[in-house]
Amino acid sequence: MRRLRILVLMHPDFVPPDSTDGYTAQEINRWKTEYDVVSTLRAMGHDVRPLGVQEEIKPVRDEIEGFKPHVVFTLLEEFHYQTAYDQHIASFLELMKVPYTGCNPRGLVLARGKDLSKTLVHHRRVAVPAFAVFPMRRKVKRPQRLALPLIVKSLNEDGSTGISQASIVDTDEKLAERVAFIHARVETAAIAEQFIEGRELYVSVLGNNRLKALPVWELKFGAMGDARRIATEKVKHDTSYQQRVGIADGPAEDLAPEVSARIQRTAKRIYRTLGLDGYARIDFRLSSDGTPYFIEANPNPEIAESQEFAKAAQHDGIDYPDLLQRVVNLGIRRAKAGVSVG
Numbered sequence: 001m002r003r004l005r006i007l008v009l010m011h012p013d014f015v016p017p018d019s020t021d022g023y024t025a026q027e028i029n030r031w032k033t034e035y036d037v038v039s040t041l042r043a044m045g046h047d048v049r050p051l052g053v054q055e056e057i058k059p060v061r062d063e064i065e066g067f068k069p070h071v072v073f074t075l076l077e078e079f080h081y082q083t084a085y086d087q088h089i090a091s092f093l094e095l096m097k098v099p100y101t102g103c104n105p106r107g108l109v110l111a112r113g114k115d116l117s118k119t120l121v122h123h124r125r126v127a128v129p130a131f132a133v134f135p136m137r138r139k140v141k142r143p144q145r146l147a148l149p150l151i152v153k154s155l156n157e158d159g160s161t162g163i164s165q166a167s168i169v170d171t172d173e174k175l176a177e178r179v180a181f182i183h184a185r186v187e188t189a190a191i192a193e194q195f196i197e198g199r200e201l202y203v204s205v206l207g208n209n210r211l212k213a214l215p216v217w218e219l220k221f222g223a224m225g226d227a228r229r230i231a232t233e234k235v236k237h238d239t240s241y242q243q244r245v246g247i248a249d250g251p252a253e254d255l256a257p258e259v260s261a262r263i264q265r266t267a268k269r270i271y272r273t274l275g276l277d278g279y280a281r282i283d284f285r286l287s288s289d290g291t292p293y294f295i296e297a298n299p300n301p302e303i304a305e306s307q308e309f310a311k312a313a314q315h316d317g318i319d320y321p322d323l324l325q326r327v328v329n330l331g332i333r334r335a336k337a338g339v340s341v342g
Contacts, residue, residue, distance in 0.1 A: 005047045006328065007069035009060065009076050009089065010034045012052030029239070033304040034075055037324060040305075041073070044321050055080055057092060064098055071331050072100040074300070083157060084112060086300070099335035101327050103299035107276040111297040112156055114191050117274055118294065124273045126266055127293045129285075131193035136183050140176040147194065151230065152178040155189040158298055160236040162186045168195055168228050196285035196293050200231055201252055203267035203284070204301070204309045206326060208277040208334050213264035214312040215251050222246025249308050251315055263292045270294055278330050281309055303327070 016035035020028050028035070034050065041048045051063055053076070063069070072093055079085040087108035093100040103111075111117050118128040132146050133155060142148075149170040154162050162182050169175045175192060182190040200219040206212045221229040222245045234241050241247070252260065267282040274297055281301040284292040301309050305320045313323045 001045065001325070003045050003047065004070040004328065005067060006041055006049070006071055006073050007063055007067055008034070008038055008041075008048060008050045008073045010050060010052055011076065011078070012054050014075075015050050015052040025239075032306065033302055036305045036320070037073060037075060037303065040321055040324055041328075044325065053079070060089075060092070061096065064096055069098065071328055072098055073328065073331075074100055074102055075303075077300075087112075097335075099332045101331040102278040103276050103280060104278075104334075107274055107280075107299055110274045111276065111280070111299050114153070114155055114193075114296055117297055118193075120273055121270050121294050124269055126270060126273075127291050129194035129196055129293050129295070131191055134179045134183075134190045134192065136187075136189055140179045142172055142175055142192070146192070148172075148175075149195045150175060150192040151195045152182060152190055152192045154182055154186040155191045157186055157188060158296065160231050160233045163230065163232045164234065165227055165230075165232060167232070168230065196287050198288060198293075199252070199286040200229065201263065201284045201286050201292065202249075202308055202312075203264055203282045204279070204312045205267055205271045205276070205282060206279050206313075206330070207271075208330055208337075211268045211271060213267050214309075214316050214318075216255060216260045216263050217249060217308050217312045218252040219249050220247065222248065249311070251312075259290065266292055266294070270297060277334060279303070279309070279327055 014031040014034045016031045016038055020035065038048050038050050049063065049067055051059060053059055074089060076086055076089055077083060079089055087105040090100060090105045090108060110120065115131065115133050118131060122128045130146055132143050134140050149168055152167050152169060152175065162185055167178060169178050179190040182188065202217040204214040219231055224245055235247055263284060270282050271280060276297065276299050278300065280297055280299040282297050283295040285295055286292050303309055310320055310323055
């Protein structure tokens with residue numbers, strides 16, 4: 001295997017130490033992805049240089065010109081404290097003519113807005129929940145076509161930001177309250193979509209032109225009592241709650257093979273429709289009648305060894321070093337092919 005110079009971009013607060021010795025599990029969890037990527041690539045023999053960036057683009061340019069990386073592995077989820085600026089980093093790397101991992105700028109833009117991605121995907125004959133968008137500082141009026149109950153989310157943020165049990169609303173009054181909450185706390189427009197009672201499924205996809213869909217993965221909600229089975233902030237990020245209730249993720253084992261294959265094909269269709277490349281995770285809700293509803297696309301999802309993407313790959317026979325090498329290779333191949341859809 002060729003030894004590569006790899007520049008890894010990340011938030012300055014998440015630049016990992018050389019070892020986890022002496023750190024608590026909570027401390028490690030903050031920079032687990034960054035540590036896994038950097039330490040694994042180094043163990044594979046690559047020359048890896050982590051760089052924390054947030055407000056200045058000049059350090060990125062300086063490292064590109066000085067270090068001359070073969071590829072930039074980007075783990076940035078925001079820039080200038082704005083998650084919507086991640087596409088600008090990809091665009092900058094394209095202007096610098098340096099290969100980079102993950103999704104192209106256009107795909108990042110199309111996937112970012114849940115309304116736009118749903119509209120595009122719906123035109124490709126994929127089932128999506130009915131939805132309406134509520135911009136900031138506008139009166140909340142539910143369209144008659146949009147039946148209750150609904151789930152209210154940020155239009156642009158991911159990672160279950162702003163989602164709790166109160167996100168599911170069954171009256172117009174609760175809808176207005178929750179939209180106001182998203183406006184105030186998350187500071188984005190809100191989207192209210194038809195609540196799909198069912199299973200939470202994920203399909204991870206690798207590739208630029210030739211796509212590989214990994215096994216269908218499921219978020220399993222354990223013993224949540226009367227609570228609705230949705231991926232709230234607490235469910236996604238509170239490790240003590242996850243352990244107490246028994247929340248876990250794993251292969252969707254009891255799906256019929258033809259159902260799994262259909263969901264994987266649908267994930268690939270969505271991936272292509274939104275112009276994604278590199279790697280991404282496509283999220284579905286599987287209704288009781290067996291319909292997989294597209295919920296959202298997540299380009300450049302969490303790629304820590306313990307996260308869904310890497311575990312689905314492992315389940316498919318792709319170990320973690322091989323997964324990271326594939327991600328790196330996809331970035332290099334895209335640059336060599338001269339593909340730029342930003």
